[in-house]
Amino acid sequence: MLRQTIHRLEGGGGVGQADAWSTVPFGHAGADRATGGIACGALHDVVPAGAPDLAAATGFALSMAARLLGTRPTGRRPLWLWIRQDMARREAGEPYGPGLAGLGLDPAGLVSVLATDTEDVLRAAEEGLKARVFAAVLIEPWGNDKALDLTATRRLALIAGETGATGLLLRSGGMEMPGSVATRWCIRAAPSRTPAGGHPGAPVYDAELTRNRRGMTGRWSMEWNCDDRRFEPASADQGRALSRRLAAGPGDRAAPPARQETGAVIAFR
Amino acid sequence: MVLTSRERGAVRLLHVDAAARAAGLQPGLGLADARASCPQIDAREADTEADAMLLAALCDWVQRYTPLAGIHGDLEQNINKPNSEPPEYALVLDITGCAHLFDGEEGLASDLAHRLERQGFTLRIGIASTIGAAYARARYGRGGLIGRGEERDALVGLPLAALRLDAQTVDGLARTGLKRIGDIIDAPRAPLTARFGPMPFVRLDQALGRAGESFSPRLPVAPFRAERRFFEPVIRQEDIRTVAMSLLRHLAQALEEAGSGALRLCLSLFRVDGAVRHVEAGLSWPSREAEAMHDILCRRLDALDGDIDAGFGFDCIAIAIVEVVRRDAESLSLDGHDPVQELSRFVDRVGARIGQGRITCLMPQASHIPERAAVLIPMQASPADPVAWPQDTRESGDPPERPVRLLTRPEPIETMASVPDGPPIRFRWRRMDHAVRRAEGPERIAAEWWQAEGPTRDYFRVEDSEGRRFWMFREGLYGRETLHPHWYMHGLFA
Structure with missing residues (x-):
């Protein structure tokens, strides 16, 4: 109740213009319940919990981008923007087309910008959010530069609120710091569920929602379904329940309620 | 004073100044002879x-x-x-x-x-x-x-x-x-x-004048050009911008009359002491709006800030439109929501600041060597039509086979493997130890035979105990190509 009041108050404060824009569901029931989905026309922070979790955080931000891209009206190929700082490229590598395709993103729609410093990253991000052609703008500055202060993120958030563009701030090599963001996700890598054969499975993220302008925070284990391009619950018992169900065959017993909610069908060989 | 050049071991005079000429020195004379006749000359190499x-x-x-x-x-x-x-x-x-x-x-x-x-x-x-x-x-x-x-x-x-x-x-x-x-x-x-x-x-x-003769100007002649001279040199950036704006208004009108759109602009600043500075800016979408051209030009000036030495000021400022294309009125639609136009405007604005070459898009290549399978090429060089990426061979339900990020160059890692040609059970990368929990492989990728370079790579998809997923390879076939294969980290999975 109190949160809703605060939310209303914040809504009157300018940034709340973002409320005019739609939201895109994660597909993951818990995350959707807490956030109402990925808010368009806003800025979202994705922070790796530690240096080795950068790949997982990249994956989570890319998965969010894939959700946003999936909802664009069909017709033209949707474009998305990835602005990186030189340092991020050196430390974490280049975007890799076949891998992006494997995750469910269209590599042909990617526009990549490589900037030398944080100021240029922010400037390019402003232009990207203003441009109205990008379904998602992935902004990846490196480290905790002082240029990346509250004013800078608020500026980006205001532009996003005006144009309806969605910015995903991937904080490579950085830590959580205050910013004018709608949600902040702290991402850790999580062991994948093992398909038959014991090899690594689909990406699983241990996602902690540490800031949420619209409601509660929380922590979920989210699996990215590369085929249907949606987040799904990935807790161990869910996996077991699913296996059991498939083993038992259809019509044998009622499906778990959580599955009905997300409406997912996972095919297993 | 004379200038000299070396020719077949002999130092000869190349140029002589008026004083040297008056002393009887001529170009072509040996330096030794010149010194003999006129010892006080100041000889420098040309x-x-x-x-x-x-x-x-x-x-x-x-x-x-x-x-x-x-x-x-x-x-x-x-x-x-x-x-x-x-x-x-x-x-x-x-x-x-x-x-x-x-x-x-x-x-x-x-x-x-x-x-x-x-x-x-x-x-x-x-x-x-x-x-x-x-x-x-x-x-x-x-x-x-x-x-x-x-x-x-x-x-x-x-x-x-x-x-x-x-x-x-x-x-x-x-x-x-x-x-x-x-x-x-x-x-x-x-x-x-x-x-x-x-x-x-x-x-x-x-x-x-009985036969024609042509000469080639040093700089290509611009189809449109406007300039302004000043009695008092201008120094301040704002003044330069104001002048540029008014020049661009003239040019925009000329472009309109000619039915053309500008693709490349060149701002020339003539400094009082004779130095000339050219500032070029490109547009990826033909334009004839003074504001749009001004915007790009100013961004270019911003990026060069500090690099342009105004000295005692500029006494002439010229803007040339170096490249134009015909542009019909209908393709000039200014509703502002044409995605192609919006994209090119984005590329121009950001490119003017950080360089067009830094805005890239991914292009698939016909190669199975991972780092060659996709390259980033400048946005401007990309084909207009969307490129078809090779179909994903992965079956539904399978995890991605390729990492989302590929390291710019493979990084050596220390590994411990249970069998020489199997996946590692532990490895150390960037000063961190990882225990392998799951691994899949090898996926054997050999060098392209026509390149005949580099040993075969065996790629493994590996997940460590914390759930981090990596793409690593062992270089060289154990026992056939090498006895001590090296391991490299090449990519990171989501």
């Missing part, structure tokens, strides 16, 4: 590269008089010349249609001479209807104007070298007693041509 750069800068500077300005004789005449002969450079300006802006040819010449002399140059100007006559006048005559139809009278008294002939031909002609242009101007042509080749008469005809 720097031909610096000369060429200065000449180019000067050529840019004279663009304030005409867009058609070139360096004469740097190619044909000077390349085959022995070092001992001083290279003969001249600037050629086509002032057709420009002179009236300076109160006629004489006015232009005196303005040019005045400004260059103030910069410390010594110059002689010849003006004529042909390049040949103007050259002869400037280099061998006393300079000044040769009116139309007066070429013949003006040239007869000059030496044959004034016809831009090589030294050998001039010497040969001199031996036969032909020393002045007047000596050959009415001479029978066939015997001379048989002996000295066609050049003497070709040059003569060119000088007299």
Whole structure:
């Protein structure tokens, strides 16, 4: 109740213009319940919990981008923007087309910008959010530069609120710091569920929602379904329940309620 | 003071200044001989590269008089010349249609001479209807104007070298007693041509205007150009921007009338002391809006901030539209929501700041070597049509087979494997130990046989105990290619 009041108050404060824009569901029931989905026309922070979790955080931000891209009206190929700082490229590598395709993103729609410093990253991000052609703008500055202060993120958030563009701030090599963001996700890598054969499975993220302008925070284990391009619950018992169900065959017993909610069908060989 | 150059081990004089000439020194003389006759000379080695750069800068500077300005004789005449002969450079300006802006040819010449002399140059100007006559006048005559139809009278008294002939031909002609242009101007042509080749008469005809001659300006001539001169030099950035805006308004109107759109702009800043600075900016979508062009230009100026030295200010600012395309009114739709136009505007605005080459898109390549399978190419070089990526061979439900990020170069890792050709059970990367929980592989990728380079790689998809997923490979087939294979980290999975 109190949160809703605060939310209303914040809504009157300018940034709340973002409320005019739609939201895109994660597909993951818990995350959707807490956030109402990925808010368009806003800025979202994705922070790796530690240096080795950068790949997982990249994956989570890319998965969010894939959700946003999936909802664009069909017709033209949707474009998305990835602005990186030189340092991020050196430390974490280049975007890799076949891998992006494997995750469910269209590599042909990617526009990549490589900037030398944080100021240029922010400037390019402003232009990207203003441009109205990008379904998602992935902004990846490196480290905790002082240029990346509250004013800078608020500026980006205001532009996003005006144009309806969605910015995903991937904080490579950085830590959580205050910013004018709608949600902040702290991402850790999580062991994948093992398909038959014991090899690594689909990406699983241990996602902690540490800031949420619209409601509660929380922590979920989210699996990215590369085929249907949606987040799904990935807790161990869910996996077991699913296996059991498939083993038992259809019509044998009622499906778990959580599955009905997300409406997912996972095919297993 | 003399300038010297080294030729076949001997140091010879290349250029001599007025004082040295008065002391009896000539170009071509050995330095030792020169020192013997005149011990107090100041001899320095000639720097031909610096000369060429200065000449180019000067050529840019004279663009304030005409867009058609070139360096004469740097190619044909000077390349085959022995070092001992001083290279003969001249600037050629086509002032057709420009002179009236300076109160006629004489006015232009005196303005040019005045400004260059103030910069410390010594110059002689010849003006004529042909390049040949103007050259002869400037280099061998006393300079000044040769009116139309007066070429013949003006040239007869000059030496044959004034016809831009090589030294050998001039010497040969001199031996036969032909020393002045007047000596050959009415001479029978066939015997001379048989002996000295066609050049003497070709040059003569060119000088007299009987044969055409073209020259190539140093900078391409812009289809649209606007400039403004100032009595008081401007220094402040804001002033430059204001001037640029008003120039662009003129140009926008001209573009509109011509039905064209600008693709590339060049802002030229003429500094009071003669230095010229060009600032180029490109647009990926043809434009004829002054505001849009101004915006791009200003971003370029912002990016160059500090790199442009205003010195004592600029006394002339010009904007040329270097590249145009025809553009019809309907393709100029300005509703602002055309995605193609929006995208190109984004590319322009960001590119003007950080460089167009830094805005890239992914392009698939027909290669199974991972780092060659996809490359980032500049957005501007990308094809207009969407590219078809190879179909994902992964079956539904399978995890991605390729990482989302590929390290710019594979990084060596230390590993511990249970079997020589199996996946590692532990590895150390970037000073961190990882225990492998799951692994899949090998996926064997051999070097392309036509490249015949590099050993075979065995790729493994690996997940560590924390759930981090990596793409690593072992280089070289165990036992066949190497006994101590090295391991490398190549990519990171989501």
